Amino acid sequence: MATLKEGTRSKAAIPDAAAAGRLPRGARSTRLASPRSRRRLLGLAYLAPALVIYAFVVLMPAGQGLQLSFYHWDGVTSATWAGFGNYTGFLTDDTLRQAVTHTLFFILFFSVLPIILGMVSAALTSRRDVRGAGVYRSIIFLPQVLTPAVTAVVWKQIYAPEGPLNSVLTAFGLGGLTRGWLGDFTWALPALGLAGTWAAYGLCMVLFVAGTQNIPGELYDAARMDGAGPVREFFTVTLPGLRGQLAVVLTLTLLGAIRVFDIVWLTTKGGPGTSTITPTVVLYQRAFTNPDVGAACAIGVVLALVSLIVSLVVVKLSEGDD
Numbered sequence: 001m002a003t004l005k006e007g008t009r010s011k012a013a014i015p016d017a018a019a020a021g022r023l024p025r026g027a028r029s030t031r032l033a034s035p036r037s038r039r040r041l042l043g044l045a046y047l048a049p050a051l052v053i054y055a056f057v058v059l060m061p062a063g064q065g066l067q068l069s070f071y072h073w074d075g076v077t078s079a080t081w082a083g084f085g086n087y088t089g090f091l092t093d094d095t096l097r098q099a100v101t102h103t104l105f106f107i108l109f110f111s112v113l114p115i116i117l118g119m120v121s122a123a124l125t126s127r128r129d130v131r132g133a134g135v136y137r138s139i140i141f142l143p144q145v146l147t148p149a150v151t152a153v154v155w156k157q158i159y160a161p162e163g164p165l166n167s168v169l170t171a172f173g174l175g176g177l178t179r180g181w182l183g184d185f186t187w188a189l190p191a192l193g194l195a196g197t198w199a200a201y202g203l204c205m206v207l208f209v210a211g212t213q214n215i216p217g218e219l220y221d222a223a224r225m226d227g228a229g230p231v232r233e234f235f236t237v238t239l240p241g242l243r244g245q246l247a248v249v250l251t252l253t254l255l256g257a258i259r260v261f262d263i264v265w266l267t268t269k270g271g272p273g274t275s276t277i278t279p280t281v282v283l284y285q286r287a288f289t290n291p292d293v294g295a296a297c298a299i300g301v302v303l304a305l306v307s308l309i310v311s312l313v314v315v316k317l318s319e320g321d322d
Contacts, residue, residue: 062304069297079294086298096299099279102189106260106278109193110200111253117197118204118249122212123238137209141202148199148262155195156182156267182268185275192276195263200256204249211245212238247318254310259303279303 069086073079090096121140125133143151158165159181166178181191219237228236261280264270270277270285279299287296 065297066301068294069301071294073293074291075293076291082294086295087302089295089298090302095274095277096279096282098274099277099282102276102278103258103260105189106193106196107254107257109190110196110257110260111250113197114200114204114253115246115249117201118206118208119239119242119246121205122208122242123234125209137202137205141206143199144202144206149266151195151199152263152266155191155198155263159191159267183272185272188268188272188276192263192267195267196257196260199263200253203252207245207249208242211242215241243318247314251311251314254314255307258307258310 068079070082070084071079072082072085090100125136146154157163160166161178161180165181169175169177179187182188184191215237219241220233223233223237259280260278261284264276264278264281265284268276270281280303283296283299283303286292286299
């Protein structure tokens with residue numbers, strides 16, 4: 001009888017222990033090895049190699065660049081402490097200040113103009129059956145297939161003194177307007193800006209065309225019934241419907257304008273003089289031409305921070321609109 005009572009008490013004690021949170025060892029291990037925990041561990045195991053490579057390839061060099069930005073170093077001799085001296089160069093260095101001004105100019109040609117032209121083209125060709133619209137879009141999108149180096153070479157040939165542009169001007173009796181466009185202190189920067197507009201226009205147009213095709217046709221019908229003309233229809237239906245695509249295009253084109261390098265370096269190398277200089281060209285020159293690695297790293301850090309801020313602002317504004 002005593003044995004039977006002790007067994008009964010021991011069986012009753014198991015639920016009490018479970019209720020108090022003191023699970024048996026086997027139950028505890030089962031809980032730790034739940035399917036959800038196993039999936040989480042498996043996911044981390046799959047990600048671990050990529051995270052390690054990313055840390056060595058991106059995070060560690062970024063950290064080293066941030067550290068070097070506080071030093072004066074030519075890449076050979078010992079580095080000397082500079083503090084924030086490399087960063088104040090954006091306020092005191094005439095070349096850097098001019099480069100920042102040119103970046104604002106490139107934002108107009110690399111971002112604002114392509115977005116406006118792309119949105120207008122999408123609005124004109126997407127809601128109506130336009131003959132040859134597909135061919136037109138293919139031609140406009142062609143620059144996206146080309147690499148920046150090829151784009152730079154093409155436009156360098158177009159702007160050459162004996163290039164197609166001057167030949168066309170001469171053929172129409174406008175020979176007085178011909179010039180070496182990329183060698184002119186006044187016209188070199190606008191010439192590169194137009195090349196950037198040509199390169200970015202196609203991407204903007206294709207994204208906006210894809211967005212307009214997702215706008216319900218009932219909205220346009222309702223706007224027409226309310227007496228809306230083409231302009232009001234664009235601002236009340238098309239533009240709000242392209243909010244997501246506009247955020248993507250703004251991010252891509254603004255970052256492209258801030259970090260533009262290929263087309264400038266391969267055509268003018270920042271010249272003539274410093275008339276087309278950009279922060280990325282200054283970075284390259286400081287790092288390799290006249291080595292000042294610390295100053296180059298400071299420029300890279302500032303460009304990275306500005307790019308991050310621009311991306312966050314665009315995303316925040318698009319989420320706020322939603």
